[in-house]
Amino acid sequence: QQQVKQSPQSLIVQKGGISIINCAYENTAFDYFPWYQQFPGKGPALLIAIRPDVSEKKEGRFTISFNKSAKQFSLHIMDSQPGDSATYFCAASNWVPGSARQLTFGSGTQLTVLP
Amino acid sequence: DGGITQSPKYLFRKEGQNVTLSCEQNLNHDAMYWYRQDPGQGLRLIYYSQIVNDFQKGDIAEGYSVSREKKESFPLTVTSAQKNPTAFYLCASSSGYGYTFGSGTRLTVV
Numbered sequence: 198q199q200q201v202k203q204s205p206q207s208l209i210v211q212k213g214g215i216s217i218i219n220c221a222y223e224n225t226a227f228d229y230f231p232w233y234q235q236f237p238g239k240g241p242a243l244l245i246a247i248r249p250d251v252s253e254k255k256e257g258r259f260t261i262s263f264n265k266s267a268k269q270f271s272l273h274i275m276d277s278q279p280g281d282s283a284t285y286f287c288a289a290s291n292w293v294p295g296s297a298r299q300l301t302f303g304s305g306t307q308l309t310v311l312p
Numbered sequence: 313d314g315g316i317t318q319s320p321k322y323l324f325r326k327e328g329q330n331v332t333l334s335c336e337q338n339l340n341h342d343a344m345y346w347y348r349q350d351p352g353q354g355l356r357l358i359y360y361s362q363i364v365n366d367f368q369k370g371d372i373a374e375g376y377s378v379s380r381e382k383k384e385s386f387p388l389t390v391t392s393a394q395k396n397p398t399a400f401y402l403c404a405s406s407s408g409y410g411y412t413f414g415s416g417t418r419l420t421v422v
Contacts, residue, residue, distance in 0.1 A: 206352065229409045240316075240402050240413030241355070286354060290409060297343040297362040300411055304354040 200224075201289050203303025211311050216274040218306045220287035223268065227289035231300070232261065232272050235284045244285070245272070277310045284308070315339065318403050318414035324422045325390065325397060333388045333417045335403035342407060344386035348372060349400040349416075358401075361386055390419060397421055 202221045210216050220230075229248060233241035247254045247261045247270065254261045260273040274281055287303040316337045325331045337344065343362050347355040357370030361380040375394025380386055386405075390397045398421050403414045 203354075231410070233413075238416070238418075240318075240404075240415050242413070243410055246409070296368055297345075297360055298406060298409065299357065299360065300345075302347075302355040304352060 201287060201301050201303045203287050203306060205306060206304070207307045207309070209309045209311065210277050212277065212279060214277050214310075216272075216277045216281070216308055216310070218272045218285055218287065218308075219269065220271065220289075220303050221267075221269045222289045222301075224289070224291065224301075225268070226291045227301075228292075229290040230261070230263065230270050231288050231290070232259075233286045233288060233302075235286065235305075241286055274308075277308075279310045279312050282308055282310050316403055316405055316412055316414035318401075318417050320417060321415070323417055323419045325419060326422060328392045330389055330391050331419065333390070333401055333403075333419070335386045335388065335414060336384055337386075337403075337405045337412075338384065339405055339407070339412060340383070341405035341412070342383070343405060344380070345404040345406070345411070346370075346376070346378065346386070346388045347402045347404065349402055355402065358388065 231246035232244045234244045235241040245256050245259050258275045263270045285306045288300045290300045292298050319334045345360040346358040356372050359378040361367035377389045401417045404411045
């Protein structure tokens, strides 16, 4: 079974600090690695994504670091703000032959940024 | 605005009752998905559909059924065979790599 393992389960950081969430995968057929942000009672929203042919992608305060040989990737949130408090999911995607592209999600990290 | 609309936002089911969750998209996406979300378990795939009149089981399809009669619509029925249906249900659609999610339906057994 395809799996994406995410850690930590919860994370508390001070305002202005760096939040780091890690994920690891097993299936080398995965070719797209998005991160989703979810606020309570809402659906997940795409935050940032990376393909395995690059090692890092940055968008504003959010950076994905990708290590293909280790099959690991991580989300770094610089200058964390209370408004960043949410649940973050990593995911990995692959195309299932004769079917549709599928996303496999990590178990989620609940981030709390203290003011 | 383009997006995915899920209804109702809250739904209560009595024991032995079937209930249907609605999902409509106006993004012209071919693929649609249903996920179940439980605390601490992330999102688990129930069913997905690549085209009209075709759908595939996901990891936890038992006790659920779907239909795809129109490109825009992908309703999910939670049947009485689903023994633990209390959860947050999310519908998504995709035209390629990215998924767009609805705002979810919270189903509670009473």
